Amino acid sequence: MDICKQNIRKYYLELGLSFVFYAVALILAMHFGYRMHRGLLRTLILVAPMIPCLFATWAIVRQFRRMDEYQRLKATEDVVISAAVTALVTVTYGFFENAGFPRLTMFVVWPIMGGTWFVCSMCRLIAGYIRGKDSE
């Protein structure tokens, strides 16, 4: 197996484990946190699912460092595009809120950025597949 496929496997394993821990922490936090009275302990328990997200961040950084230079360039482009789209959408919606639209939770920001990132990556993957077929 080539080194890129090995790296992808490691990345999926590390990221997958992080998501499993996140799901478990989220279920436990919601189960116990919502039954508690307001206070520091409740806040800490409700925010606890973010600890496995630190592991996910670590997995992403590790994978970014394992990429070769071209993959790293393209991944950076994807992040820049998704950050720009997220800024456009969130600022635009901020003006809509000023005009009376309902206020949204900050939880919507990540799905916008993640969704755009996913679409960019998929477009690149499909284009790469087509180019790869052409250049054999």
Next chain:
Amino acid sequence: MKNLIRELRAERGWSQAILAEHLEVSRQTIIAIETGRYDPSLPLAMAIARLFNKSVEGIFFPGD
């Protein structure tokens, strides 16, 4: 920049995947370099030159 990587690879009967494995990069990177869409860094260009036993200038040259 243009380059002779496709020709050099064909001379040795290597696929893009085999060349990628030799250079420890992805096949997408090889495709991008071969098609002129990406100019490799100096370390990667030197690794390519070393692999084909040529100078960097013997493989890469200015395009149109």
